[in-house]
Amino acid sequence: MTISREEVAEKSLWVSLGSISGIGPQTFCQLLRAFGSPYNIYAASLSQLKEVVSATIANAISNGANQEPAAEFTQWLAGANNHLITLADHEYPRALLEISDPPPYLYAKGNLALLNQPSIAIVGSRNASVQGEKNAEAFAYDLCQHGLCIVSGLALGIDGAAHRGALKAGGATIAVVGTGLDIVYPAKHRELAHQIAEHGLLLSEFALGTPSKPQNFPKRNRIISGLSLGCLVVEANIQSGSQITARMAAEQGREIFAIPGSIHSPMSKGCHQLIKQGAKLVDCIQDITEELKLQPRSNTLISKASASQDREIASSEQLLLDTMGFDPAPLERLVTLTGLTVAEVSSMLMLLELDGKVASLTGGQYQKIM
Known part of the structure; x- marks a missing residue:
């Protein structure tokens, strides 16, 4: 989507105002409530600004912090799917209007x-x-x-x-x-x-x-x-x-x-x-x-992360899985609990790890994965 020079200039006023030291989300919103837009804020007199913000911030605005769009910002805004969404835009997320300090504008890339x-x-x-x-x-x-x-x-x-x-x-x-x-x-x-x-x-x-x-x-x-x-x-x-x-x-x-x-x-x-x-x-x-009162789907919900596409698990491997539980356990403990040899348990752990049913952790421990 091509953005016009006028739109770039307007968006840059938001960024310019937000870059002034002392102007956070709440102060920015105070200024918007008083003057309506960044353009009007920059056009306001020093005395008008002092009625809304501190003298330091009013002076910084009145002295005209750089209002020219930076080359980097202009170039970025022209990029594919790059946007600056402000409180004045209909795309601005309505949910953020409910919080006490909504960001005056958001850089966005994507949908x-x-x-x-x-x-x-x-x-x-x-x-x-x-x-x-x-x-x-x-x-x-x-x-x-x-x-x-x-x-x-x-x-x-x-x-x-x-x-x-x-x-x-x-x-x-x-x-x-x-x-x-x-x-x-x-x-x-x-x-x-x-x-x-x-x-x-x-x-x-x-x-x-x-x-x-x-x-x-x-x-x-x-x-x-x-x-x-x-x-x-x-x-x-x-x-x-x-x-x-x-x-x-x-x-x-x-x-x-x-x-x-x-x-x-x-x-x-x-x-x-x-x-x-x-x-x-x-x-x-x-x-x-x-x-959240979400409507369930008509078909049975199956997670990709848990969909069963595995090989058939041997009875000895199932014994090992049942013994492990979901807390990390060292190899020696698994050998003791199952009564199997170190070689047998090690071999099964390797196969189960390849199947995504067991994770190898630091310190020589293993954990069953659901």
Whole structure:
């Protein structure tokens, strides 16, 4: 889609105003309520501006911070599927208008229709277990099949798995990032980011060229939760970004869901804490669809992540699986519990790992995967 010079000039006024020190989302909205548009804000007199904002900010606006569109911004906006969505645009996500500090504008790349599709956030640990990632991918796939868009943060671990599950289900996913959209962070997710840009949507409130900074991620978390009807936490430590997202979701009046896990796993303690605080315990897709009153599909829902396309499992291998449980266990313990030899257990573990039924963990431990 070709954008006119007039549109570029108008969009650049939003970016210019937002780049002035001291003008955050709330101050920006105060100015918009007072004057109506960035053009009118820049046209206002110094005395008029001082009635709305501090003298320092009023002087910065009146002195005319650079209002000319930057070459980088103009070039980026002309790129395929690149957009700057402002509060004045009908594409602006209605869900974000309900939060206390909606971003005045958002850089977007991809399918803008997803901004106003019913959505759910799926978040969790960057250092997720194999089972945690499989859970995130499976739930994302199934929730997409129920008509929800999956919102997450493109981080390693649970976020990436949630995006991948949504892409397998048809691409209804939004990645809200904490950098400029011309930067992919983490770099390991470069290919995933390209897939999301092609089939889903990348979103950021940060200016082009903004690198990864710790303070940016809590800001982006309010957008992840704000876009969504609810927030599903798959795995999380007690103190984690996922806990921040869940807290923000609760403050925004969104539903909170959490998947429980082993009492011995640090990755489960954050979810258990949320459940104690009132989050809905989730162990199947219906726990979410019923709470959000989503219409079930007429056919039986089968997750790609759990569809059975495996070879027939031998009785001895089934014995091993039944013995393992879902907590990590070292090889020596499995040998003791099954009464099999080290060679027999090692051989079966290798086959079961190839089948995707067992994960090999650090420290010589193994874990059954659902």
